[in-house]
Amino acid sequence: MRDVLRLDAVGQALAIKNGQVSPRELAEAAIAAIEARDGELNAVVHRRFERALAELDSVPAGGPFAGVPILLKDLGWRQVGEPYAAGSAVRDGVEVAEDGYGVTRLREAGFVVLGRTNTPEFGSTITTEPVAFGPTRNPYDPAYSAGGSSGGSAAAVAAGMVALATASDGGGSIRIPASLCGLVGLKPSRGRVSLGPALGEGWSGFSCPGFVTRTVRDTAAALDVVSGFHPGDPYDAPALPGPLAAEVGRDPGRLRIGYVTTHPRGDVPDVPELTEAVARAAALLESLGHDVAPGGPEALGDRDFSGHFGAIVANNLAAQVASLGELRGKPVELEELEPRNAAMVSVARTHSAVDHIRATQWMDVFRRRMATWWRAGHDLLLMPSLGVAPFPLGWITPDDLSLAFGRTGHAVSYTSPVNATGQPAISLPLHRTAAGLPVGVQLVAATGREDLLIRVAAQIEQVRPFDHPAMEPLA
Numbered sequence: 001m002r003d004v005l006r007l008d009a010v011g012q013a014l015a016i017k018n019g020q021v022s023p024r025e026l027a028e029a030a031i032a033a034i035e036a037r038d039g040e041l042n043a044v045v046h047r048r049f050e051r052a053l054a055e056l057d058s059v060p061a062g063g064p065f066a067g068v069p070i071l072l073k074d075l076g077w078r079q080v081g082e083p084y085a086a087g088s089a090v091r092d093g094v095e096v097a098e099d100g101y102g103v104t105r106l107r108e109a110g111f112v113v114l115g116r117t118n119t120p121e122f123g124s125t126i127t128t129e130p131v132a133f134g135p136t137r138n139p140y141d142p143a144y145s146a147g148g149s150s151g152g153s154a155a156a157v158a159a160g161m162v163a164l165a166t167a168s169d170g171g172g173s174i175r176i177p178a179s180l181c182g183l184v185g186l187k188p189s190r191g192r193v194s195l196g197p198a199l200g201e202g203w204s205g206f207s208c209p210g211f212v213t214r215t216v217r218d219t220a221a222a223l224d225v226v227s228g229f230h231p232g233d234p235y236d237a238p239a240l241p242g243p244l245a246a247e248v249g250r251d252p253g254r255l256r257i258g259y260v261t262t263h264p265r266g267d268v269p270d271v272p273e274l275t276e277a278v279a280r281a282a283a284l285l286e287s288l289g290h291d292v293a294p295g296g297p298e299a300l301g302d303r304d305f306s307g308h309f310g311a312i313v314a315n316n317l318a319a320q321v322a323s324l325g326e327l328r329g330k331p332v333e334l335e336e337l338e339p340r341n342a343a344m345v346s347v348a349r350t351h352s353a354v355d356h357i358r359a360t361q362w363m364d365v366f367r368r369r370m371a372t373w374w375r376a377g378h379d380l381l382l383m384p385s386l387g388v389a390p391f392p393l394g395w396i397t398p399d400d401l402s403l404a405f406g407r408t409g410h411a412v413s414y415t416s417p418v419n420a421t422g423q424p425a426i427s428l429p430l431h432r433t434a435a436g437l438p439v440g441v442q443l444v445a446a447t448g449r450e451d452l453l454i455r456v457a458a459q460i461e462q463v464r465p466f467d468h469p470a471m472e473p474l475a
Contacts, residue, residue, distance in 0.1 A: 009163040023067025063110025117152030139470035147177030154181040160471035170207035172415025175427035179385035179440030190422030191235030220244035238448030252455035259382035264301030277431035299369035318348035385440035
């Protein structure tokens with residue numbers, strides 16, 4: 001069972017199909033791993049072990065992941081009959097009306113849901129340290145953050161509790177925890193995965209559902225399961241040439257790749273570990289036959305971006321809090337929120353509808369300015385996945401809110417522009433600090449080109465396989 005747990009989800013599904021392990025044996029092994037590791041890491045905030053085991057007899061036998069255990073991020077990924085806190089005590093007593101489309105597709109594919117993972121309150125920051133549930137610790141060093149907002153999912157996968165877990169990314173929340181926990185994390189194109197039926201869009205289109213995994217083939221195959229347009233969705237991503245799983249191992253051809261090691265905005269400090277990570281990745285890509293040169297979109301350096309992005313996120317958070325008040329039957333007071341979120345909601349309440357529309361219109365122009373770089377003949381942009389070095393718990397969440405927002409702004413400086421444009425981007429675990437902490441790099445493609453990201457990510461993985469030493473305590 002120890003060896004089967006170390007397989008990725010595709011490998012676990014094959015082991016079940018070949019009779020090497022039963023779904024019950026695999027589920028029980030994953031449950032044992034959660035019980036063994038989660039006391040230290042605090043990644044899983046809700047456990048549904050008995051229900052999961054009882055559901056094994058009704059798992060669709062023909063599903064591509066029949067019997068494979070999975071954890072769901074406790075933000076989005078709604079499941080009827082299960083607690084849904086979104087990292088906050090404010091949601092106490094507010095029930096989930098129906099399964100999200102993504103959860104329905106996961107269950108149709110045969111995944112067995114074991115529980116829900118920790119997330120910061122309403123997913124509004126990039127470290128998972130909610131007051132309501134406590135901090136999630138990094139499996140590589142428990143004093144360090146696992147990232148956010150998909151930090152619980154990333155810690156669980158990196159520690160070997162499950163092979164993959166759901167995630168979402170509104171400003172870097174898949175790519176940042178993937179970077180900090182040594183995983184693969186792909187933010188899909190806007191509209192690739194539906195947020196229905198509860199939502200049409202998240203954070204005015206910035207947020208996209210996805211996964212954190214240990215292998216490229218798991219990322220591809222899992223996205224195949226949940227991707228697809230649903231009637232009423234406000235966006236529909238460009239059609240892919242075929243299943244993403246079929247892109248694994250396919251020759252990406254000779255690509256034109258630009259890279260950025262110093263943020264062109266000029267106010268983001270250079271970090272030696274990040275510079276080294278990108279430089280090494282650039283050299284690796286060049287050795288694989290690609291044309292690699294420094295440079296990126298001019299729009300990436302626009303200093304007005306962060307103000308408009310922050311205003312749109314704050315406005316959406318304020319709307320979410322107002323809706324939550326209606327659902328529970330009484331308004332949410334600022335004192336009920338964590339200080340960071342209270343500050344954002346307070347500022348948002350000073351914005352007018354006109355202010356919000358003007359900010360979204362500014363983003364429309366920004367998106368077109370960014371797209372010109374890819375239209376000019378570039379295939380991929382290589383950048384850090386995170387704008388700061390791996391950080392200890394408490395570093396992103398000091399009592400000084402001005403310091404907290406400043407550090408967060410630096411941290412998301414390479415990821416949030418890609419949320420604004422709606423392009424796909426993948427973080428790959430290609431570097432470590434001197435202390436052994438993971439550092440990821442991200443590749444960004446033109447809208448709709450997840451296929452290209454999977455091809456080149458698999459090419460990289462083949463010549464430099466990703467190792468996962470945080471799983472070693474399970475051995």
